[in-house]
Amino acid sequence: MSGLARPVAGPIVRPPIAERLAGRRERRRTVDRAWRGLALGATIVAVVPLAAVLLFVAVKGAGALNPDLLTKPPKALGVGGGALNSILGSAQMVALGALLAVPAGILAGVYVAEFAGAQAARVVRFASDVMVGIPSILVGIFVYTILVLPFKQFNAFAGSVALAIIMVPVIARTTEEMLRLVGRELREGSLALGLPTWRTVVSVVIPTGLTGILSGVMLALARAAGETAPLLFTALGSRLVNVGDFGKPMDALPVFIYNGARQPIAALNEQAWGAALLLVLLVLGINVAVRARSWARRAG
Amino acid sequence: MMEVNGGMAIDTATAPPPAAGVVDGPVGLTGPAAESGPAPGPTAAPDGSQAAGAAKLEVRGLGLYYGDFRAVRDATLDIRANAITAIIGPSGCGKSTFLRSINRMHELAPGARVEGTIHLDGIDIYGPDVDPVDLRRVVGMVFQRPNPFPTMSIYDNVAAGLRLAGRHSRAELDEVVERSLRQAALWDEVKDKLRAGGTSLSGGQQQRLCIARALAVDPEIILMDEPASALDPIATLRIEELMFELRGTYTIVIVTHNMQQASRVSDFTAFFSMDEDRAGYLVEHGPTPGIFTNPREQLTEDYISGRFG
Amino acid sequence: MTALSRANLLLARRGPRRADRAFVAGTRISGSLLVATLAAIALQLTISSWPAWVAFGADLMTKTIWDPVREVYGALPFIVGTLASSAIALVLAAPIGILAAIYLAEFAPRRAAPVLTFVIELLAAIPSVVIGLWGLFILAPALQTTVYAWLIGALGWIPIFRGPSFGVGLLTAGIILAIMILPTIVSISREVIAAVPDSQREAMLGLGATRWEAVRKVVLPYARSGIVGAIILGLGRALGETMAVTMVIGNGQDIPTSVFDPAQTIASKIAVTFNEASGGLQTQSLIGIGLILLVMTLLLNVVARLLVGRVTRGPGR
Numbered sequence: 001m002s003g004l005a006r007p008v009a010g011p012i013v014r015p016p017i018a019e020r021l022a023g024r025r026e027r028r029r030t031v032d033r034a035w036r037g038l039a040l041g042a043t044i045v046a047v048v049p050l051a052a053v054l055l056f057v058a059v060k061g062a063g064a065l066n067p068d069l070l071t072k073p074p075k076a077l078g079v080g081g082g083a084l085n086s087i088l089g090s091a092q093m094v095a096l097g098a099l100l101a102v103p104a105g106i107l108a109g110v111y112v113a114e115f116a117g118a119q120a121a122r123v124v125r126f127a128s129d130v131m132v133g134i135p136s137i138l139v140g141i142f143v144y145t146i147l148v149l150p151f152k153q154f155n156a157f158a159g160s161v162a163l164a165i166i167m168v169p170v171i172a173r174t175t176e177e178m179l180r181l182v183g184r185e186l187r188e189g190s191l192a193l194g195l196p197t198w199r200t201v202v203s204v205v206i207p208t209g210l211t212g213i214l215s216g217v218m219l220a221l222a223r224a225a226g227e228t229a230p231l232l233f234t235a236l237g238s239r240l241v242n243v244g245d246f247g248k249p250m251d252a253l254p255v256f257i258y259n260g261a262r263q264p265i266a267a268l269n270e271q272a273w274g275a276a277l278l279l280v281l282l283v284l285g286i287n288v289a290v291r292a293r294s295w296a297r298r299a300g
Numbered sequence: 301m302m303e304v305n306g307g308m309a310i311d312t313a314t315a316p317p318p319a320a321g322v323v324d325g326p327v328g329l330t331g332p333a334a335e336s337g338p339a340p341g342p343t344a345a346p347d348g349s350q351a352a353g354a355a356k357l358e359v360r361g362l363g364l365y366y367g368d369f370r371a372v373r374d375a376t377l378d379i380r381a382n383a384i385t386a387i388i389g390p391s392g393c394g395k396s397t398f399l400r401s402i403n404r405m406h407e408l409a410p411g412a413r414v415e416g417t418i419h420l421d422g423i424d425i426y427g428p429d430v431d432p433v434d435l436r437r438v439v440g441m442v443f444q445r446p447n448p449f450p451t452m453s454i455y456d457n458v459a460a461g462l463r464l465a466g467r468h469s470r471a472e473l474d475e476v477v478e479r480s481l482r483q484a485a486l487w488d489e490v491k492d493k494l495r496a497g498g499t500s501l502s503g504g505q506q507q508r509l510c511i512a513r514a515l516a517v518d519p520e521i522i523l524m525d526e527p528a529s530a531l532d533p534i535a536t537l538r539i540e541e542l543m544f545e546l547r548g549t550y551t552i553v554i555v556t557h558n559m560q561q562a563s564r565v566s567d568f569t570a571f572f573s574m575d576e577d578r579a580g581y582l583v584e585h586g587p588t589p590g591i592f593t594n595p596r597e598q599l600t601e602d603y604i605s606g607r608f609g
Numbered sequence: 610m611t612a613l614s615r616a617n618l619l620l621a622r623r624g625p626r627r628a629d630r631a632f633v634a635g636t637r638i639s640g641s642l643l644v645a646t647l648a649a650i651a652l653q654l655t656i657s658s659w660p661a662w663v664a665f666g667a668d669l670m671t672k673t674i675w676d677p678v679r680e681v682y683g684a685l686p687f688i689v690g691t692l693a694s695s696a697i698a699l700v701l702a703a704p705i706g707i708l709a710a711i712y713l714a715e716f717a718p719r720r721a722a723p724v725l726t727f728v729i730e731l732l733a734a735i736p737s738v739v740i741g742l743w744g745l746f747i748l749a750p751a752l753q754t755t756v757y758a759w760l761i762g763a764l765g766w767i768p769i770f771r772g773p774s775f776g777v778g779l780l781t782a783g784i785i786l787a788i789m790i791l792p793t794i795v796s797i798s799r800e801v802i803a804a805v806p807d808s809q810r811e812a813m814l815g816l817g818a819t820r821w822e823a824v825r826k827v828v829l830p831y832a833r834s835g836i837v838g839a840i841i842l843g844l845g846r847a848l849g850e851t852m853a854v855t856m857v858i859g860n861g862q863d864i865p866t867s868v869f870d871p872a873q874t875i876a877s878k879i880a881v882t883f884n885e886a887s888g889g890l891q892t893q894s895l896i897g898i899g900l901i902l903l904v905m906t907l908l909l910n911v912v913a914r915l916l917v918g919r920v921t922r923g924p925g926r
Contacts, residue, residue, distance in 0.1 A: 276738075
């Protein structure tokens with residue numbers, strides 16, 4: 001309507017302002033509102049599953065949460081007993097896995113952030129990005145072939161190693177990110193004083209980035225605590241309480257849940273819900289604590 | 301209402317005499333605006349043409365806030381039609397904020413608030429009947445850093461505004477694109493590569509592309525926020541020449557921190573400064589020659605001669 | 610004590626040079642160990658599955674019978690199950706995820722956006738086995754009696770919607786997968802959308818566009834390659850997801866012809882069968898299909914990283 005028959009120079013003929021501002025764009029306005037409504041709806045849909053899962057885990061799990069669940073191992077025959085074997089098993093294997101993974105992961109992160117040349121850094125970073133995305137069941141198969149098959153014995157050590165392999169890339173990545181964030185400001189200051197790089201790293205940069213690195217470790221631990229598949233072919237699982245014998249099979253909370261869910265016995269299903277509540281409280285607790293702190297730091 | 305400050309030479313040969321007392325739209329549209337302050341007068345002839353010198357925009361008691369922070373305090377001035385008005389002043393005194401209140405971009409910022417009124421040809425642009433989306437077709441904007449759309453060709457960049465309005469006919473788009481690019485003095489340089497990406501041009505060309513893009517939707521007012529500050533001197537000169545050419549057809553308001561540019565280019569100048577609580581305020585305004593050779597306020601004199609309090 | 614004064618103090622102490630070199634060497638070893646582990650996984654899976662490849666060749670991927678008695682193994686039903694369940698997951702999760710990301714990045718109230726993003730990302734932290742538990746006992750029966758019953762009633766004449774439904778099956782697995790990859794898609798898409806420069810939005814709004822028009826015409830094209838990367842990363846995650854899928858996919862043996870049929874993915878087949886396989890050809894075949902899964906997820910991960918990395922450097926392809 002406007003802008004058609006206008007020459008470049010000369011007297012201008014325009015439709016009056018009032019008309020142009022009168023807003024004959026009902027359709028565009030409706031489309032705008034419709035899409036924005038859809039986008040809001042999609043967000044709600046994205047949030048609902050979390051609420052639903054947490055709700056049912058809380059409700060059904062609370063029903064099954066009794067002292068027996070936490071303090072007794074499963075009964076040899078029939079139903080009853082608890083998940084003591086799994087709780088202790090998870091604690092031990094995650095601990096041993098962390099013992100292996102935390103130093104290795106932090107050092108690898110330090111390497112990429114501080115000492116590696118551009119090419120080496122790219123390679124290691126690529127490898128850790130890929131390893132974060134590997135299906136954990138394949139890690140389980142790998143550890144099976146090297147730590148179970150040769151000894152013809154399922155064992156908790158293999159389980160710990162599998163968890164460690166899953167944790168290392170996560171820890172390495174967060175360590176590297178933390179160091180890059182921290183290092184920039186401090187590095188220049190201390191280098192200007194003549195301090196060698198490694199000294200700067202160990203005594204200045206790492207301590208400053210420690211909270212961030214620890215957060216990364218916590219998140220890795222939470223992830224390892226929730227893994228099932230890599231344990232199925234390594235530590236296998238066991239109804240017996242195993243404390244300290246890493247040469248034999250050991251149970252874990254996720255394995256307990258999986259097995260309990262598969263049985264056609266209601267009482268065992270209920271125990272699975274109870275164990276799930278425990279696991280969710282642990283994992284989400286760590287996640288909320290870690291992420292809430294970093295959110296607060298970013299927003300503040 | 302239509303005050304012509306002494307000493308201003310208006311080229312009356314190209315401007316039809318203002319027809320006072322003629323309203324260019326149903327009075328009802330001004331709605332609540334009619335109650336606020338002195339009734340803003342109709343200034344346009346029935347055929348939409350306007351005298352250079354008539355007030356296109358009437359700003360009254362404008363206060364602009366970001367949350368609790370007041371960025372602009374109590375601004376009152378007229379912007380003349382078909383002329384170039386320069387807004388000058390030190391950094392942080394609300395010049396850009398003021399500019400962005402004219403096309404209602406200010407309210408997009410979080411916590412943004414507006415007090416006072418702005419009337420465009422007698423219509424309160426913040427009135428309930430005015431949709432900001434419509435307003436922004438009538439009041440165009442060119443930004444400090446050229447921002448052509450990188451995922452669109454030169455042609456599509458210029459046509460973007462038209463397509464928004466639902467014009468898709470090839471013939472119409474072709475014509476408007478060419479016209480706009482000619483107006484922006486860019487046609488000859490890009491006519492053979494209209495399909496090339498929007499970002500394949502030099503900085504100065506990109507800015508002229510952005511100007512063409514703004515012209516294509518046929519605005520009446522063009523706002524420019526330091527349009528040449530990111531460009532080299534030669535590109536800057538071309539932008540200034542362009543502004544001269546556009547002046548008779550469009551009302552131009554330009555924010556600039558470059559005083560020489562303001563004195564070269566503009567017909568009117570408004571000088572903003574900042575008070576103790578960092579609120580910007582209008583110190584004085586008037587025809588450019590007067591402001592630069594004989595300002596009324598000491599603060600203006602200080603700024604222009606490079607002194608700061 | 611400030612960092613600089615701490616540094617000053619350290620300058621005074623001069624430790625043995627050997628410690629320096631040992632430390633750096635230690636980090637280098639760790640870095641190499643990481644890369645070596647990745648290579649070792651790929652290598653070991655190949656070696657361990659070699660006899661199966663020798664025995665069957667491409668038949669391992671194209672034949673449909675998995676028979677431990679006759680020692681003949683074809684994994685086509687599992688490959689189909691993997692692809693089909695992931696496809697369903699993408700079809701459901703991509704539109705919802707992208708729309709949610711747009712809402713969070715563009716339209717959500719400033720205070721609400723970080724909280725909502727946080728909540729959605731929290732979903733990604735829930736262990737797969739817990740989601741499987743919920744899916745098996747809550748979601749599947751609920752879907753069976755409501756949505757599926759309606760679908761079968763209305764569309765059951767179309768082959769892929771042929772009933773009956775047992776609650777568990779291909780579609781349920783797809784839905785569970787969609788729920789699990791949603792946080793990935795939302796989180797990454799939101800970041801790339803938020804990274805689009807404000808000057809672009811302003812330019813479009815300045816021309817008189819509505820907020821949605823600005824998103825559709827400028828923001829989305831700019832962020833396109835990053836969003837595609839997010840979807841591919843989601844796909845990679847869906848392919849490798851094991852426990853939740855195993856618990857709701859129904860442990861089927863044949864190629865599913867209806868979405869309500871029980872099915873099996875590569876990961877779920879391995880999870881269910883690996884420990885009963887007696888270590889011979891069957892185990893090797895299972896490792897073989899695991900290798901296929903590894904290759905698929907590796908490729909997807911590489912492509913996704915390339916795409917997402919590109920957005921932070923410039924506008925979409």
